[in-house]
Amino acid sequence: MKKTDKIIVIDNYKDLATTYASIIQKSGYTADTAQTGEEAMEKTCTNHYALAIIDAEIPDSTRILQNLAKTKTIKIVITDFPEEAILKGADACLTKVVKPKDLLFLIEKMLKEKQTTNH
Numbered sequence: 001m002k003k004t005d006k007i008i009v010i011d012n013y014k015d016l017a018t019t020y021a022s023i024i025q026k027s028g029y030t031a032d033t034a035q036t037g038e039e040a041m042e043k044t045c046t047n048h049y050a051l052a053i054i055d056a057e058i059p060d061s062t063r064i065l066q067n068l069a070k071t072k073t074i075k076i077v078i079t080d081f082p083e084e085a086i087l088k089g090a091d092a093c094l095t096k097v098v099k100p101k102d103l104l105f106l107i108e109k110m111l112k113e114k115q116t117t118n119h
Contacts, residue, residue, distance in 0.1 A: 003028040005050035005111055010040040011078070012058045020053055023100045024107065040064050049073050050111060053103070056085055065089040074110045 007029050011017040014035050021031040032047070034040035037060025044052065044067060052068055054061055056079035068075050069089050077085040082093035092110055094102060 004030070006030045006032065006047065007051045007053065007107065008032045008034060008040070008043060008047075008049045009053045010034045010058055010061075010064060011053075011055040012036065013055070016055070020098070020103065023103060024053075027104050027107075029107075037061070037064060041067060044068060044071075044073070050114070051076065051107060053078065053107075054090075055079075056081070062088050072114070074114055076106060076110065 007024050009017045009020045009024070009031060011020070012035050017033040017035060021033050024031040032043060034043050037058060041064065044064070051074040054064060054075060054077050056077050065075055065088050075090050076092045076094060077090035078094050078096060078098055079085045080096055082095060085093050092106055094106060
């Protein structure tokens with residue numbers, strides 16, 4: 001796990017995306033946001049992200065997950081239906097309402113696991 005890892009937050013509610021990104025940035029990571037499926041697809045095709053936080057309710061969330069599955073990007077989905085999100089390709093889930101400590105714990109855990117499996 002490197003604090004140089006880039007993370008993207010994909011949520012159609014700008015305030016939530018900005019809040020999550022701010023929490024992530026205060027922890028030392030670089031964080032981008034996207035508010036539409038189109039914007040998310042564009043950013044994930046032109047940038048390498050170690051991890052993506054995706055709101056399951058964003059239009060095109062399934063297509064975004066499928067696109068990210070082609071890369072080594074870790075996919076954390078925020079959802080009320082974790083089983084469904086896992087079946088669609090999420091690596092992990094957080095249920096709403098997301099607490100900052102839970103968000104950061106899962107990010108750290110998933111990035112550490114990725115680093116361990118890459119060595």
